[in-house]
Amino acid sequence: MFFPESILEEIKSRVDFLAFISRYVDLKRAGANYKGLCPFHQEKTPSFMVSPNKAIYKCFGCGVGGNLFTFLRDIENISFVEAVRMLAAESGVVLPAYSSKQSQEEESESELLYRINDRARAFFCQALQSDEAKKAREYLAGRAITLETATAFSIGYAPDSYDALRRHLSADFEEEVLVRAGLLVKREDGKVYDKFRRRLVFTIQNLSGLTCGFSCRVLNPDDNPKYLNSPETTVFQKGRLLYGLLQARDAIRKENRAVIVEGNVDLITLFQGGIKNVVASLGTAFTDSHALLLKRFCSQVTLLYDGDSAGQSSAKRGLNLLLNAGLSVRVVSLPSKEDPDSYFKKNGKEAMEALLKTGKDVVDFLIDHFSTSNDLSVAENKSKLVQEMAPLLSELTDPVIKAEYVRKAALRIGTREEFFIPKGNIRKWGATNRDATQPAADVTPVSIDALEEEMVSLMVRAPQAVLSLAQRYLKKEDFSHPSFQTMYLIMLEEGTFDESMLASLEADAQKIASAMMMAEPPKSDGQAADDMKALLLRFRRRRLENERAQIKQQMSQCTDEEEKLKLMARFQEITARIHSALDL
Structure with missing residues (x-):
């Protein structure tokens, strides 16, 4: 597909380059340019430079660079043609029917799935207004979620039908593609049916506002599972997406802190109530991609999980990933049988904000959580706690944080520091891990004269x-x-x-x-x-x-x-x- 230079220039003239890149990266002024953490590779020290005057970017860590179109192409894993189309639509530039011999170029899988998902999003949102969706609207009202908030987050309803969505989309898309998108399910006999039925639909979007997939909650308590997500596709990868980050990123950047919750409703309640720097992890284990995604917008995170044992156990998972991403981590413990949604509704915004300030560091959280059901004066319990904490502390890559946390843990538990160092890992303890941006020793860089x-x-x-x-x-x-x-x-x-x-x-x-x-x-x-x-x-x-x-x-x-x-x-x-x- 060929785009005349005049069209590309028109698009660029209508898009604020610095503001666009800032959707994905927290940028700080560095002379005439701006600097931030690269969104294309793992790093702790900013090496991603943006020149607003020249409308280009360059990472001096991984080498990636380009302009407005190449940035969107690479960050969303789409084609150059798709990037131009998306930016044209956003900036209000009409693309005329011009082309080269390649004008019949097929739509890529990613672009196709984004387009299908957005059509499905519109269908679900429209269905929320139907008579059939009365129970869904009552559920939202019962959770004190306004229709205005539902609209802002593109919350919808999946009808109680095996083919409502299929019939709506099949005129424009082949069934096989809808199956690949995760919207239809194919049975062994070859027949297909709607994957989501009788459910409240939460739309999952990326930082460009593109619809990646859906997370759907039951309305009938007899239905299972409670949440049903889209399957993994080229555009929906739970380990790389955070629910609500599109809406929360400005507040996260402003507060320099992200509050992480487990449930979609928890997030909606806090956001609607004025605590807007909040994201949710889509019910999946926290990943290094999640941690690095947050690191681009803030340096501090607070985990706010349910007060029951399952919630506290969830809070423990991924702590090392957050710490190793260079984030300062605090964990807030809610009262037993409370979740962020219920606590906020009982106590209000001020009480929740005060609670968020009581967050504990990793060592205090782990020891206090263990002590609620174990007597640390018993030697066997001390040993068990050390065995639980040692793997997490030994995996920390920052030598200063590692040393301080081990010292604090040994002092609180009443044991020796060396017990937290796994056998055979003494040399690793004293060394600083190589930055992920550095090439391996046996890799020869391309020679440039x-x-x-x-x-x-x-x-x-x-x-x-x-x-x-x-x-x-x-x-x-x-x-x-x-x-x-x-x-x-x-x-x-x-x-x-x-x-x-x-x-x-x-x-x-x-x-x-x-x-x-x-x-x-x-x-x-x-x-x-x-x-x-x-x-x-x-x-x-x-x-x-x-x-x-x-x-x-x-x-x-x-x-x-x-x-x-x-x-x-x-x-x-x-x-x-x-x-x-x-x-x-």
């Missing part, structure tokens, strides 16, 4: 001042790196290089070009020209020196006296050229 990189970078940053000079002395073949060759040819043809040309490059070339575009331009055209002349002289001298070294090697291996004399003459000629290479 520094001098070639300097020349291409200068061409990118000051094309008007140096391109004609470069064209006079350089050929494409002079560059050893294929990315430099491609960029040089583009600049010779276009007379410049800007972010609109990134899409025409391969992934490796995009990363290199983005980094160059992020760099500061020369102070003046005159300075740029002088710098290019100096680089070209260095390049010419190096090329002559390489040629002379090759001739010297040939001379050492040559046995023919006449041929050796010719090589000697050539050697002396090149030496003279090297000594005279003082100007172009």
